[in-house]
Amino acid sequence: MTTDDLLARHRAVLPSWMPLYYDEPIELVAGQGRRVTDAQGRTYLDFFGGVLTNSIGYDIPEIRAAVERQLRTGIVHTSTLYLIRQQVELAEKVARLSGIPDARVFFTNSGTEANEAALLMATNHRRSQQILAVRNSYHGRSYATIGVTGNRGWSASPLNPLQVAWLHSGERLRGLLARLPEADRIDAAVEDLREVLATQTSGDVACLIAEPIQGVGGFVHGPDGLLAGWRKVLDEHGILLISDEVQTGWGRTGTHFWGYQAHGVTPDMITFAKGIGNGFALAGVVGRAAVVESVPAISFSTFGGNPLSAAAGNAVLDYLLDNDLQANADRVGMILHEGLRAEVGGLPGVAEVRGKGLMLGVEFVHPGTIDPDPKRAAQVFEACRAGGLLVGKGGLYGNVVRMGPPLTLTEEEAREGLAILVTAIRSGGTAPTVAA
Template identity: 55%
Template sequence: MSLYERTRAVLPSWLALYYDEPIELDHGSGRYVWAADGTRYLDFFGGILTTMTEHALPAVTEAVAAQAAKIIHSSTLYLNRPMVELCEEIAAVSGIPDAKVFLTTSGTEANDAALLLASARNGSNQVLALRNSYHGRSFSTIGITGNSAWSPTSLSPFQTYYVHGGQRYRSPFAGLSDAEFVAACVADLEEVLDQTGGSIAALIAEPIQGVGGFTSGPDGLLGAFAEVVRARDILWISDEVQTGWGRTGEHFWGWQAHGAVPDIVTFAKGVGNGLSMGGVIAPASIMDNLPANSISTFGGSPITSAGALANLRHLRAHDLQGNAAKIGPLLLDGLRALDSPVVGDVRGKGLMIGVELVEPGSGIPGAPAPALATAVLQGCKDRGLLVGKGGLHGNVLRIAPPLSLTAEEAEEGLTILTDAIGAAS
């Protein structure tokens, strides 16, 4: 049996695989990965925005090897030096006053923990979320995800109210100016709040929606939301699982573009550079508010903490946020210069770029083109480039290379993308 056949025989059918002939990634170096058959690919997706610095970063592999030779696991029932050192560094760069950090094994678990903190603090299971959002695959985070493609059940421990503002291209407010768009979304939020009744625990929002297709409202929108919800004692949770650690180039955190500081921040993916790492940041007044004991068996394990700490220090020492700000526009400008009837929108910041593909000649302006996106995804792979796909309709190319991407590699990837879009259309 092939590895594909063995995969389908033993793993759930709902685990998606890319490509007509899925590939087995064998090893990586820098911004490149190699399949088991020896084919080399330029990686513009990083294992879903997870390989943040580079593949096989020596600082990370050396830190993991050194820690593995000492002790791999202990749990939070024992003092854990790598975990404390990592949390100290995260707290220092968090922008959260009097910050405390709780480490988890994924972004899903981080959002779970943030929802627990907010619901315990406010005594409510009501949550505000943005339309088109994605916050994880657990029972609770599915219940606050505003994207039907990733919501397999309507059952939930939360009562969720969805508001406008997560995306602009397909919004009923799409033609408005930034200020008008913000005003319209705030009015929508206030109307929803007036109709809910009772207390609400939190508003959770991605500064740039990841699975949703790298969409967002204008800068300042979440700050305007924060002003409204805080007047009603509702917490603001910023889901930075995909936007954190300098990926947008302009800021270290996505929330910093919005003129206000969130009450809780969640993170994951990039900080571990492939290691299973996530977490929550909150002021002590919120973090210490749970009325029961808790532990984590695997969150903040010595080996993942050691690797994540080495990765975070490398990111900061080499100013990879600055590199994202410098290299990102090469891709954005090149993609926006494409004269193609199938490219409906090119958006993003830094090295987080979405290309929305539409059906030309369908008679419906901006009609989503999911089959075309799949064809471009395949075409990029055939030409040696790995990209992602997302959006509510599955018609958005997601481009998110490691933050160490060079100008030459950006040009290489742009050429492949241009060719693949042209061929598919």
């Protein structure tokens, strides 16, 4: 079967709103370490990891062995109506690492479900459906999480079960706060929060949900300390803080294990997903017991934290900690950040190189302006693939090339990928075709 045949079959049975990467979509059929191979036999260095999900890489012996051990028991699924040893062990680790005192953990299948569950808990705890969310955010594809997503391109429904008020993100490139000196932005964001509470809510707001670094939004983030500035105001009103760590968790930012830790504040709940499963469907919420226990009726997750995915999660977390991959993300990420800023940061059309650790974005604009240039981003995106490097796209305007390599990325691989990316950007979106 050729890729063209598979593409035709895909288009015949799957929705048109499910995008496929590349002008000529590829099927990935094998992986090893940080590299994947497509159906045509071409091998690529993967700097996107299934949207920051394959956090340890591909075909990792320790993770494969843990999954195979569980498979050999014959128990893949039991539901949470029975004790699941792997789930309990993983919950103990997540609770300990969360930094939240007396924490409880609820497992789900995806970041969407994790955020949905957190919103359920917060609105029950506060007896309010009023939510604070951040402009340019993304929190999922379900009814309520779309409602708190501040990115029009991902808002698949204009209907909303929640009453949402929107805060400025504090980003450095655009928006009202971008006009201010860096040192003044947190104070301005706090003033904005106070005004929003006074003018757009009745006061009894349930929670603020925020990403420490906005993932789909193009790795945009406000100044460190922003969450702490907001938290002081939230505490005056009893409003909960949810940190959406679906993309920033598990050491990816390098300097901290969780993104919220850069802000000097501890949230009431953390939502997590992606990297903890390294490709297996695993996500959840960890939060203060008083908040998590606010659900007033029986509830559970049929597949969340099942024996197989929890076995994978335990192996992933153990591997991550045993090999100090957070430090690796910091060290190897520095090669990429410094290299990109030195090689392309001053080029016309490159507005910003940003992110932390192994979470990087390059934003493209029309030279001499901050007007988004999604065409240039798409050209660089395609050129990277042609050069043997897989990256992602994102941003409110689709003009950001995003990178989230596995946390096991080596220094040599970082320099290899950097060279391909720099060539793609400097060449204006053309690059030599990778050898089969």
